[in-house]
Amino acid sequence: MNKLNLSGLMHLLIVYIVWGSTYLGIRVAVQEGSGFPPMIMSATRVFAGSLILVALARFIQKQSLRLTKEEWIVLSVSGLALWWGGNGLVAIAEMTVPSGYAALIIACTPIWVAIIESILDKKRPSVFLVISLLIGVAGIAVLNWPAIIAGNLNDLKGLFLLIIAGLSWGAGSIYQKRKNIHTTPEISSAVQQFTGGIALLITSFIISEPTINPVPSAWWAWGYLVIFGSVIAFTSFVKALKLLPPNVVFTYAFVNPVVAVILGFFILGEPITQWTFAGATLVFIGVLGVFKEQKNSIPLPD
Helix, strand or coil: CCCCCHHHHHHHHHHHHHHHHHHHHHHHHHCCCCCCCHHHHHHHHHHHHHHHHHHHHHHHCCCCCCCCHHHHHHHHHHHHHHHHHHHHHHHHHCCCCCHHHHHHHHCCHHHHHHHHHHHHCCCCCCHHHHHHHHHHHHHHHHHCHHHHHHCCHHHHHHHHHHHHHHHHHHHHHHHHHHHCCCCCHHHHHHHHHHHHHHHHHHHHHHCCCCCCCCCHHHHHHHHHHHHHHHHHHHHHHHHHHHHCCHHHHCCHHHHHHHHHHHHHHHHHCCCCCHHHHHHHHHHHHHHHHHHHHHHHHCCCCC
């Protein structure tokens, strides 16, 4: 089994902090009145990330850039789901919802993945999994209870976009995993970001997003998302998977939302209420149950 070595833990710490802070970065980058239009921000971010990953793979790691037709199709389809349907909708939602809230809703993605896989496999979920799913959904309801009882449709619109984003990200991940293509993580991510970026840019033109006039803080946030979010944290994630057991690495699903909530509170003054604590607790319990069920049913690689 992989051991908990110091290098692996340092890479995991980078994933915790950087990926947890990307929600704050997106919020600053698309803040209404001072930031980028969400589709343009997402498109330019992933285009830049794609170019850097290609340069890293080709000129530093000396990887081949040749892909088969099937690999292009799989990576293009999954890229649309991950970056157009997933990341793009998160950017739109964060124009109106707090970054910490967005992170907590996206933390439910393993729940949506479990539901999708149960449907695809035509397999009846266990009682434990069903209870875990219900607890996670209850957590979403608690997080949104103030908006529900107040009839705040704007907040609920953000919730809807974030749920669709999580479903899209989960579906893209499942599709890629089941196709079992043999490309390096850097090349896979570069192609996915490139195809997702094209779709984001086309969408921006179709919906006629306004001319960009972002303030300096939005530009800094954009640069942070490109360099740290798309390149450094991704590279650390891949290295952590090589050095640590997968069940340790995937604890980022629990830590990232906590980092996002804390940063949102201290930097942007986003509120943390009793509903935040209660809802987040239920979401984490639900997601933990899903991970436990997967660990029991799928042997971890050595």
